[in-house]
């Protein structure tokens with residue numbers, strides 16, 4: 001009987017390990033441990049054995065039973081860790097397929113155009129400086145030759161900040177243009193100055209296809225001895241040709257900005273119709289892209305520069321307008337509409 005138990009154990013372990021799936025394993029279990037199994041019969045017959053044999057055979061029979069049970073448990077676990085044939089068939093990985101490209105972020109078109117514009121000026125020797133969005137009335141208006149009751153203040157619909165709410169005693173606002181940085185820079189440095197200032201501006205304005213209440217500007221300022229209107233023209237002409245191509249022409253017309261004299265607006269000839277007149281240029285042949293002028297003597301005096309010795313030019317442009325012209329975008333609201341179909345066109 002002892003030999004029979006040993007044989008049973010060997011046969012059972014062998015068959016269990018040969019089981020290739022759950023059904024085979026179950027059959028092996030029923031065969032070796034089920035009600036009609038030989039081992040079950042032996043265990044039942046223990047009472048018929050002699051008192052000498054009973055403990056010895058009983059012990060062995062129980063060990064065999066436990067070994068078989070342990071083997072079944074182990075085999076079941078290992079079968080479960082192997083995926084079924086179905087899963088293997090449908091889950092095949094085709095290692096010849098090209099990989100999936102991870103989605104990459106990209107720079108916003110406005111960021112791109114602002115960097116491009118600044119870079120053109122950097123190559124002409126300008127430094128890039130930024131300034132605060134929340135500004136004193138003094139820098140945004142007063143020091144720019146726009147005193148409190150000056151009608152020109154109407155040119156900029158302003159978001160005012162309640163001084164009490166931030167415990168200041170002088171009026172503050174969200175800057176309506178980047179021009180206040182002209183004053184801040186001149187207050188802190190002596191000529192020669194050549195800077196461009198990219199930044200966000202705010203105006204209390206109704207939003208439409210060409211206006212947003214929050215937008216960007218890039219300001220330019222050059223001050224030194226002997227700076228003339230010819231320098232302004234040359235610098236801006238170079239800028240236009242770099243950004244819009246060698247064939248572009250420019251046109252200046254008188255315009256009024258209190259902090260420059262003379263003040264101008266500058267247009268480029270329409271690159272769509274080459275000046276013949278089209279929808280983009282509203283049939284005029286020209287596209288207005290910036291305001292500029294020679295820094296007003298009052299402004300120079302205010303920051304302690306001697307206007308008899310120093311002169312300068314300044315300009316301010318809207319990068320969104322430049323991008324709209326350059327890429328033929330007809331609504332400024334696309335820029336902050338967060339529509340990927342729009343944004344993904346600017347790689």
Ligand code: DAH
Pocket residue numbers: 176177178179219220257260263291292293294314315316317
């Ligand atoms: N700050 C003006 C505006 O927002 C634009 C401008 C015009 C800036 C003439 C200048 C300038 O520096 O010289 O409308």
